[in-house]
Amino acid sequence: MNTKPMPDGPAPSLELQLTDGTTWSLDAQRPESFTMIVMYRGKHCPVCEKYLKTAQTLADRYEELGVSLVAVSMDDLERAKDSKEEWGIDRFPVAYGMREATALAWGLYLSDSIKEEEPRRFSEPGLFLVRPDGTLHYAAINSMPFGRPDLEDMADAIEFVLEKKYPARGRVAA
Template sequence: MLKPGTVVPDLVLPSLDTPAWHLTAERPAHFTMLVFYRGYHCPICRKYLHDLEVYMPEFRQRGVNPIALSCDVQARAQMARDEWFLPHVPIAYALPPETARSWGLYLSRGKTAFEPALFNEPGIFLLRPDRTLYATFVQSIAMMRPAFDDMLRALDVIIREDYPIHGEA
C-alpha cells in the first residue's frame, strides 16, 4: 500500500497523446492527478471523465496536471476518447493489473461480454511535483467517487494554505 508522504514509484504507460507517458516527466506547478478509471465498459466512468473534461481548464489553472489511466487496451481507450468526447483529457492505457494492485487499486473480473476479463476499479492519486503522495481516494466499486468541483474547492485551500500531508503516521 502506498503511504502519503512517500515518493511513489515511476509509472510508464502507453498514451493516446504520446508514445509513452512517464510520471517522472510530469512537471506540474502543484500536483499530478492520476485518475484511474475502470474502462470503456463503464457508463459511470463515461460521466466522470466527461466531468473531468469540463473541469480540465480549472485544474490546469491551479497547476494540476490530470491524466486518466486504465487497464484498457489501446482500441478501447481510443473509443472512450472519441465516443465520450474527451479531447483535452490525457489518456494512458494498458495498465498492468499487477501495477494497479501495487498502487492499492482493487481489481474486478469481468462479468459480461462487454467487460474485459480483468480491470481496475477507480482511484485518484494527488502527487506533489517530486512524486510524493499527497492524497488518495480508492473505491472498490464504480460509484461514490469524489466530485471534481469539490476537489477544485479543496485544492484552492490546499494550495493557498500550503496544507500539510495527513495520513502519513
C-alpha cells in the same frame, strides 16, 4: 501488510502508452502543483464516462490550479481510443494498458468480468494527487464505480490545500 502508497511517500512508478502513440511517465511530469491521476475502470463503465466528461469540463479550473491530469485504465489501445473519442476527451491524455501489478502497487482493487462487454479483469477506480517531487499527497481508492471524489469539490480542496499549505494526511502506517 499495507501495499497502498502512503501520503508523503514516493508514488509508485507509472509509465504507460497514450492513445496518441506517445509515452507518459509520472517521473517526467513537472506540474506547478500536482499531477492528478484518474484511474478508471474502462470503456465498459458508464460511471467512468460521466466522471471523465466532468474532468473534461473542469480542465480549465485544474489548469489554473497548476494541476495536470491524466486518465489511466487497464483497457487496450482500441478500447482506450474509443473511450477518448466517444466521450469527447481532448483536454488531457488518456493512457492505457496498465498492468495488474501496477494497479496493485497503487493500491487499486481488481475485478473480474461479470458482463460480456467487460474485459476479463480490470481495476476499480482511484484518484491520486502527486507532487512535482514525486511524492503522494492524496489518494482515494474505490472498490466499486460509485463513491468517487466529486471533481468540483476536489478542485476546491486543491485550492484550499495550496492556499493554506495543508499537509498530506493519513501518514500513520499501522
